[in-house]
Amino acid sequence: KNPLYINWPIIGILPSLVLNFYRFHDYVNHLLSFSGHSFKVPIASMGSFVTCDPANVQHIFTSNHANYPKGEGFADIFNVTSGSLFTADGESCRRQRARYQSALSSPGFVAFTTKCCHDKVEKGLLPFFTRAARNRTLLDINDLIGRLVFDLYATSVFDVDPGLLSFDMPPVQLADAMDTVMEVGFFQIIVPAFCWKVMRSLNIGPERKLAAAQAVLRGFTMEMIETRRKIGTHIGPEEQAPASSSMDILSNFIDDLEYNTDDLLQATLITHMIAGRDTISTTLPWVFYNLAKNPHVVSRIRNELAPLVSRKETFIASTTMTFEPEEVKALVYLQATLMESLRLYPPIPIERKAVAASDVMPSGHEVCAQDIIIVSLYSMGRMEDLWGADCKEYKPERWLSKDGVMLRHVPSHKFLAFNSGPRLCLGKDIAITQMKTVVASVMWSFDMEVFGDQGIEPKLSCLLQMKNGLKLKVQKREM
Ligand code: HEM
Structure with a gap:
C-alpha cells in the first residue's frame, strides 16, 4: 500500500x-x-x-x-460574477440562459465574432509565427494565445480591442486578474470555507490578491459601461456606425431592464469574458502541445485542409493562409484533434x-x-473502462466513425468538457469554430516542435492552464 x-x-x-x-x-x-x-x-x-x-x-x-445546484457556496467563491448566469440556479438560471442563448445565436453577433476571429488570426497571430520562424526565436504559445483570446473576447463583449496581441507586448494586467480569480477560486473550493472567509474578512493571504484582481476587473468593466452610456448604444448615426455596433454583448444587455443594476451588468460581462477567454485560452496551448508531439496528426490535418486551399484562387505558398470559420466548420478530423485534447486536458478540470x-x-x-x-x-477523460487501454495516448481517431468520415457521438455525461444536461455550455459551437480557425491557419503554414524538456504540468487553478507556459520552436513549412 x-x-x-x-x-x-x-x-x-x-x-x-x-x-x-x-x-x-x-x-x-x-x-x-x-x-x-x-x-x-x-x-x-x-x-x-x-x-x-x-x-x-x-x-x-x-x-x-x-x-445538485451550484449553491450559495459557489456564488460566495465567485462573487465577482454574483447574480449572473455563472452563479445562478433555478428560475434565475433558466431566464438568464434563455436571454444569453438569444444573444449568442443572433446572426449579427455570430457574424461579428466570426470576422473578429478571422482578422485577429490573420493580422495578429500569424505575424508572430512568421517573425519567430524568420528570426529563429522561441514562441511562448501560452502567452501568445492568452493575448489573442483576450483581445477576441474583449472585442466581442465591449467592441474594444485592447491590442494585447501586438509586437510591443503590452502588460496583461486584466488577463492576470482573471487568472487570479480562478487560482484563488481553486483554493477556496479545496480548503474549508471558514479558513478563506476569515482571510477575506481580514483581507489577507490569497483573499487580498483576489480583492485586488476583482477591483481591476470591476474597474475595467465599469469604465466600458460608462463609456458606452456616454456615447449610446449606437456610435453616431446609423450610416457612420461600425458594422459591429449593437452586436457586442454589452449592447445586448445594457438596455435590458432585467440588468438594470451596475453590479449585475458588470457580473454578466465578466461572466462572458470568463466563459470564452478562460476556456479557449486554456485549451489551445494543450492542442498545440499535442500537435507538436504528434506530427502524423498534423499531416492528417493538412490533408484535410488541402482541398480547401486548392479551391482558393490566390494562394501563394510563401505566405501564410487564414481559413474562414465557415470553411473549417465541416472538417471532422480537425475537430477530432480538438476533442481529443479536451478529453485529456479539459480546461475546467x-x-x-x-x-x-x-x-x-x-x-x-x-x-x-x-x-x-x-x-x-x-x-x-483518463478512465480505462471508458476510453480503453490506450486512454493516456493522444489519438484523434477515437472520435471518428469506422470509415473515418464522421464524428462519433459521445454522450456529454461521458465527455464532460462542455458540461452536460440543462447547463450545457452555451458557447460550444462558437468555441469549436474559433479554435478550428486558429489551429487550421497555424498548422497549414508552420511546423512546430516542443523546445527541450520543459516539464509541462498544470497550474493549481479552476482552469487547467500550463504552469510554466509552453515554448515552441516554429518553422515555415516547406511547400
Ligand atoms: C473550449 C471552449 C469551452 C469549453 C471547454 C467550455 C466549457 C464549459 C463548461 C464546463 C461550462 C459549465 C461551467 C460551470 O458553470 O460549471 C460552461 C458553461 C458556459 N459556457 Fe462554455 N466552454 C467553452 C467556451 C465557451 C464560449 C466561447 C462561450 C461563449 C461565447 C461559452 C459560454 C458559456 C456559458 C454562457 C456558460 C454558462 C451556462 C450555464 O451556466 O448554464 N463557453 N462552458
Whole structure:
C-alpha cells in the first residue's frame, strides 16, 4: 500500500492530500481509479463526495439536476460574477440562459465574432509565427494565445480591442486578474470555507490578491459601461456606425431592464469574458502541445485542409493562409484533434456541485444535504473502462466513425468538457469554430516542435492552464 494514499482514522486523507497537493489532478485521478471511480472524503473541506463515474455524472447533471445546484457556496467563491448566469440556479438560471442563448445565436453577433476571429488570426497571430520562424526565436504559445483570446473576447463583449496581441507586448494586467480569480477560486473550493472567509474578512493571504484582481476587473468593466452610456448604444448615426455596433454583448444587455443594476451588468460581462477567454485560452496551448508531439496528426490535418486551399484562387505558398470559420466548420478530423485534447486536458478540470437533499448515487454512495460534490473531468477523460487501454495516448481517431468520415457521438455525461444536461455550455459551437480557425491557419503554414524538456504540468487553478507556459520552436513549412 502506498503510504501517500493511506486513509488515516480521524484525519482521513489529509496528510496525503497535503503531500500531493502540488499534483492535485493526478493525485485525485489515482484515488478515483483505485476506488472504482468514486469515493467519500472524510474531510469536509474537500467536498464529501468525489466522482468521475459517468452514471453518477448523468444523475447529478441531468436526471436529478435540481437536487445538485451550484449553491450559495459557489456564488460566495465567485462573487465577482454574483447574480449572473455563472452563479445562478433555478428560475434565475433558466431566464438568464434563455436571454444569453438569444444573444449568442443572433446572426449579427455570430457574424461579428466570426470576422473578429478571422482578422485577429490573420493580422495578429500569424505575424508572430512568421517573425519567430524568420528570426529563429522561441514562441511562448501560452502567452501568445492568452493575448489573442483576450483581445477576441474583449472585442466581442465591449467592441474594444485592447491590442494585447501586438509586437510591443503590452502588460496583461486584466488577463492576470482573471487568472487570479480562478487560482484563488481553486483554493477556496479545496480548503474549508471558514479558513478563506476569515482571510477575506481580514483581507489577507490569497483573499487580498483576489480583492485586488476583482477591483481591476470591476474597474475595467465599469469604465466600458460608462463609456458606452456616454456615447449610446449606437456610435453616431446609423450610416457612420461600425458594422459591429449593437452586436457586442454589452449592447445586448445594457438596455435590458432585467440588468438594470451596475453590479449585475458588470457580473454578466465578466461572466462572458470568463466563459470564452478562460476556456479557449486554456485549451489551445494543450492542442498545440499535442500537435507538436504528434506530427502524423498534423499531416492528417493538412490533408484535410488541402482541398480547401486548392479551391482558393490566390494562394501563394510563401505566405501564410487564414481559413474562414465557415470553411473549417465541416472538417471532422480537425475537430477530432480538438476533442481529443479536451478529453485529456479539459480546461475546467473539476466541477463543484452542492447537494440540496440527501440522495443515493447510482454508484450506491449516499450524499447528504449540504455535502459538496467534486466531479473530476480530468479523471473522466483518463478512465480505462471508458476510453480503453490506450486512454493516456493522444489519438484523434477515437472520435471518428469506422470509415473515418464522421464524428462519433459521445454522450456529454461521458465527455464532460462542455458540461452536460440543462447547463450545457452555451458557447460550444462558437468555441469549436474559433479554435478550428486558429489551429487550421497555424498548422497549414508552420511546423512546430516542443523546445527541450520543459516539464509541462498544470497550474493549481479552476482552469487547467500550463504552469510554466509552453515554448515552441516554429518553422515555415516547406511547400
Ligand atoms: C473550449 C471552449 C469551452 C469549453 C471547454 C467550455 C466549457 C464549459 C463548461 C464546463 C461550462 C459549465 C461551467 C460551470 O458553470 O460549471 C460552461 C458553461 C458556459 N459556457 Fe462554455 N466552454 C467553452 C467556451 C465557451 C464560449 C466561447 C462561450 C461563449 C461565447 C461559452 C459560454 C458559456 C456559458 C454562457 C456558460 C454558462 C451556462 C450555464 O451556466 O448554464 N463557453 N462552458
